[in-house]
Amino acid sequence: MIEFGHLTHAGLRRQLNEDTYYGDAGLGLWLVADGMGGAACGEVASALAREVIVRQVRAGSSLPDAISRAGEQIIAQTRQRNDRLPMGTTVVCARVTGTHFELAWVGDSRAYLWHDGKLTQLSRDHSYVHELIAKGALTAEQARLHPHRNVVTQALGVTAPEHLNVATLSGPWRPGMQLLLCSDGLTEEVGETSIKAILGDADCSAQECVDILVASALDAGGGDNITAVLVRGL
Numbered sequence: 014m015i016e017f018g019h020l021t022h023a024g025l026r027r028q029l030n031e032d033t034y035y036g037d038a039g040l041g042l043w044l045v046a047d048g049m050g051g052a053a054c055g056e057v058a059s060a061l062a063r064e065v066i067v068r069q070v071r072a073g074s075s076l077p078d079a080i081s082r083a084g085e086q087i088i089a090q091t092r093q094r095n096d097r098l099p100m101g102t103t104v105v106c107a108r109v110t111g112t113h114f115e116l117a118w119v120g121d122s123r124a125y126l127w128h129d130g131k132l133t134q135l136s137r138d139h140s141y142v143h144e145l146i147a148k149g150a151l152t153a154e155q156a157r158l159h160p161h162r163n164v165v166t167q168a169l170g171v172t173a174p175e176h177l178n179v180a181t182l183s184g185p186w187r188p189g190m191q192l193l194l195c196s197d198g199l200t201e202e203v204g205e206t207s208i209k210a211i212l213g214d215a216d217c218s219a220q221e222c223v224d225i226l227v228a229s230a231l232d233a234g235g236g237d238n239i240t241a242v243l244v245r246g247l
Contacts, residue, residue, distance in 0.1 A: 014188075014247035015109060017043065018220030020227045024198055025235035031055035031102075032196050032240040035063050041109045042070050043242050047122050047196040049101040049168060058087050058100040058170050066106060076106050076117035077179040080169070084119070084177055087170030101171035105136055105194050107244060114186040117179055119172075120165045123200055125208065126184075127191040132209035135182055139167035163197065191219075192244040195226075198237035202230040212243070219245045 015038045023030040031048030033056070046062045048055025062083040069079035083104070091099050103120025116124050121138040141164040145151035156162055167178055191212050203226060211217070211225050223241045230239045 015041075016219045016245045016247055017243060018218065018223035019242045020220075020223045021238070021240040022227050022231065022235070024237050024239055025231060027238060029056060030238045031059055032198070032238040033059040033063050034194075034240050034242050035067055036242055036244075037067075040067075040070065042067065042106065043108075043192075043194055043244055044104060044106040045122050045194040045196055045240050045242055046102045046104040047120065047198070047238065047240070049103075049165075049171070054094075054096065054100040055102065057090070058102040059104075061087055061090060062102050062104050062169055066104070070108070076108060076115060077181055080104060080106065080117055080119060080179045081174065081177060084169040084172065085174055088174070091170060099171050101168040103139075103165060103168055103196075107192050107194060109186050109192075109244065109246075112186050113183065114190075114192065115181065115183040116192075117181045119167050119169055119177065119179055121163075122194070122196050124182075125193040125195075125205075127193065127209065127212040128187075128189065130209075130213060132205055132212065134205070137180065138165075139178065139180070140165050162201075186246055188246045190246045193226075194242045194244075196238060196240040198235075198239035199226060199230050199241050201237060202233035202235065202239075219243045 046059035048059035065083035105118040105122040142156040
């Protein structure tokens, strides 16, 4: 049994919401895509990624193959439109089948696992600051304040197909586990301590948790589009 909640908000400083999301317990598929605000038509790129990934998964493709296909389609759409700048998007996807879950992602939209009172970031950002952290040149706390913290090193529609690195991770799925997929508009404003506390409230439904997460990001400034999808095993 699966319960899930979902919400997206443009934030307080942007007129356009370039994020999108998808959730289907029957298909066992959830995703969040964050269109790149610095490129043309980020909202088109994120919507196209969603549509292609869902279609490909329904047709039997694996998550990595579906994501790669989405990247190709976004590049083809950019060429068709003769856009001067490429449109791009990050994406993080989750599939839950029985007692197993799988993640796949490109960019800095994140996946967290809450289980037994612990919150763990499962995804690893494809970003400039994460590369610095991996090299030991930057701490995680310094990365939160770095002026280039939003620079991604991989994105659908921007990274050439031959260089696209679709990261994956899988694990067991048990009752009581919660998977949070979110855009960086949430994690820029709400720290992991707060996320852990919100997900740990046994009195909140999945939708109520998502509502509180987004409200917390808005209360903290809402500087970017905010999207969260929470998948809970019952």
